[in-house]
Amino acid sequence: MTTHHDQDHVVVGAGVVGAATARALARGGARVLLVERGARGHDRGSSHGASRIVRRGYVADDWVALTGRALDDWRALEAETGRVLLDLTGAVDHGDPVVVDGIAAAFERAGVEHERLTPDEASARWPGLRFDTSVLFHAQAGRVRSADAIEAMLDSAVAAGAELRFETRVTSVEAAGDDVVLRLEDAGGASSSVVSASVVLAVGSWAHDLVGDLAAAAGTPLPPVRVTQEEPAHFATDLPDDAWPSFVHYPSDPALASRVSSVYGLLTPGEGVKVGTHGTGREVHPDARLEPSEEGRAVLREYVAEWVPGVDVDSLDPISCLYDTTPTEDPVLDRVGAVTVATGFSGHGFKFGPTLGALLAGVATGTPAPERFRLHGAGGGDVR
Numbered sequence: 001m002t003t004h005h006d007q008d009h010v011v012v013g014a015g016v017v018g019a020a021t022a023r024a025l026a027r028g029g030a031r032v033l034l035v036e037r038g039a040r041g042h043d044r045g046s047s048h049g050a051s052r053i054v055r056r057g058y059v060a061d062d063w064v065a066l067t068g069r070a071l072d073d074w075r076a077l078e079a080e081t082g083r084v085l086l087d088l089t090g091a092v093d094h095g096d097p098v099v100v101d102g103i104a105a106a107f108e109r110a111g112v113e114h115e116r117l118t119p120d121e122a123s124a125r126w127p128g129l130r131f132d133t134s135v136l137f138h139a140q141a142g143r144v145r146s147a148d149a150i151e152a153m154l155d156s157a158v159a160a161g162a163e164l165r166f167e168t169r170v171t172s173v174e175a176a177g178d179d180v181v182l183r184l185e186d187a188g189g190a191s192s193s194v195v196s197a198s199v200v201l202a203v204g205s206w207a208h209d210l211v212g213d214l215a216a217a218a219g220t221p222l223p224p225v226r227v228t229q230e231e232p233a234h235f236a237t238d239l240p241d242d243a244w245p246s247f248v249h250y251p252s253d254p255a256l257a258s259r260v261s262s263v264y265g266l267l268t269p270g271e272g273v274k275v276g277t278h279g280t281g282r283e284v285h286p287d288a289r290l291e292p293s294e295e296g297r298a299v300l301r302e303y304v305a306e307w308v309p310g311v312d313v314d315s316l317d318p319i320s321c322l323y324d325t326t327p328t329e330d331p332v333l334d335r336v337g338a339v340t341v342a343t344g345f346s347g348h349g350f351k352f353g354p355t356l357g358a359l360l361a362g363v364a365t366g367t368p369a370p371e372r373f374r375l376h377g378a379g380g381g382d383v384r
Contacts, residue, residue, distance in 0.1 A: 007031040007163070009198040009364055010182060012170050012210075014040070015047035016146070016350050017342050018202030019153035020357020021364070025200075026160035028361060033194065034162055035184065037169040040154070044289070046204050046322045047150060051268040052350040053246045055091040055141040056112050059102035062372060064110045066352060071140060073354035074149075081152040084145070089242070089267070091141030092122065095132040095250035096257070104136050114138040128239045128273070128310020133252045142246055143266050146350060153354070173199065173210050173339065180338045198364050200340040205286040205324040207332075207343035215336045220375040222332060225344050226325045229284045231296040232276025233318045234268060235304060235311035241269055249307065256303075263303060273311050275304055279323055279347055292318040323347045333359055333369040340364040 007030075011022040014036035022034040038044055054074070056067040071086075078085050093100050107114045115138070119131035158164060167187035174181045180199040184192045201211055205227045215222050237244070244267035251257040265275040277299065284290055297316055305313045326332065326344035333342050333356070340363045342356070349356065359369050368374060 005195065005197065007033040007196060009033075009200060010035060010194055010196045011200045011202060012036075012182070013202035013204065014038075014150070014154065014164070014166070015045050015202065015204065016150055016153070016353040017204070017345070017356050017360065018200070019150050019157065020353045021200050021202055021342070021360040022162050022357075023153045023157040023160065023354075024357040024361035025364065026157045026162040028365070030365075032157065032162040034157065034164045035168050035170060035182070036164070036166045038167065040166050041147060041150070045286075046324065046345065047146065047350065048321065049268070049319065050145060050147050050271060051143045051266060051274065052146040053091070053141075053264060053266050054086065054144050054351040055246055055248070056107070056138055057091060057093045057103045057136070057141070057248060059099070059106050061106060061109055062370065064106045064112065066355060068110070068112075070352045070355040073358065074144060077149070077152055077156065077354050081156060083148060083152050085149045085152060086144055087142045088139065089142035089245050090137055090139045091246040091248070092126065092129070092131075092135060092137050093248050093250070094119070094122065094135040096252045097134040099250040100134040100136050107138060112138055112140060126243060126245060128237060128243050128308065129247060130307050130309060132249060132307075137245070144351065144353075149353060153357070170210060173201070173214060175214060175337055178338060196338070198338055198340070200342070200360060200364050202342045202360065204343055204345060205322045207324070207341055211336065211339055211341050214339065215341065215375070218336045220334070220336055222341070222375070223326045223344065226323075227284060227286055228279065228281035228323045228325065229290055230276060230279070230281040230321050230323050230347065231292045231318055232274050232321075233297065233300050233316045234272035234274050235308070235313065235317075236272045236315035237267075237311045239310045241267055243310065244273060259299070260303075263307070265308065272315065272317065273308065274319070275300060275308060277303070279325055281323060284322075286322055289320065292320060330372050332375060333363055333373040334375040335363050336375070
């Protein structure tokens with residue numbers, strides 16, 4: 001059965017970006033249908049798990065500004081839903097002075113309070129970590145309770161009138177005049193279709209499969225999106241929770257730097273300290289995930305043994321998630337006809353969740369995203 005315009009927008013994907021977009025559109029008064037191929041809270045995409053880093057440590061001024069807006073937006077979601085979502089433990093960036101100095105300079109320009117420490121001073125303050133060369137701390141950082149955050153957004157969207165439909169797969173996206181036809185298949189294999197004047201594809205790693213051909217035919221092709229399976233891990237610690245800031249290490253040692261551009265970590269309360277290398281995973285199709293590799297575990301064990309003395313290196317408990325990475329690590333938030341597409345979050349999108357939802361809702365209703373996020377002349381540069 002085909003439904004004709006029973007909704008103003010169909011949002012596809014109930015990860016952080018899709019949930020935030022459905023919420024923003026519904027709170028703006030639109031009729032919204034949110035369609036998700038997995039069960040509610042599934043672990044096959046990029047958004048699952050209990051914790052994600054929030055931090056302001058970028059070298060580009062527009063990204064630093066966006067982190068400030070995101071903190072305000074997270075606070076607004078907390079106030080609306082009555083849930084604690086942010087744990088601001090602070091964050092430490094350390095290592096390569098070129099990167100750390102660049103972040104400090106961006107903080108100076110933006111008026112973000114920060115503190116410089118020597119490695120010895122930092123180790124005395126946070127004995128669970130060992131520090132490399134140059135250390136920068138800022139307090140407007142920590143972690144977001146990611147699974148709780150998505151639930152808060154979905155509940156907010158429903159409270160504003162959105163309809164949620166889980167375990168419903170989009171099998172094709174077709175232009176039909178000014179409309180878009182979505183072919184759907186439910187968990188039992190039954191097919192249906194939905195017609196809408198606006199479809200938001202917040203599908204991350206699946207974007208090329210669903211809308212790559214349509215975007216190319218419209219003359220606005222998607223950038224290459226490298227889909228990788230990233231394999232961080234939790235490590236047990238006996239240190240108290242407040243001993244752990246979130247941290248990013250930009251190695252100054254050429255041998256380590258040649259293998260990993262950066263390593264990140266944060267506490268997941270009750271699960272341990274999560275440590276991962278940024279963007280080093282194996283390329284996969286998002287529907288064909290791999291078993292965690294022993295090689296990846298060995299890299300983490302070796303790193304943790306040297307740089308994270310406050311955890312038990314033998315307690316490694318692997319995690320798996322997807323990165324959808326563009327060549328510039330800038331995401332795409334843009335419109336192709338009646339289709340709004342979101343992809344390329346490159347492992348650093350979650351912290352911006354409610355802000356990305358507001359931006360995408362704007363794109364879907366006629367307000368373009370910042371130039372950096374558009375398909376024509378997407379921005380560039382180092383976003384760290």
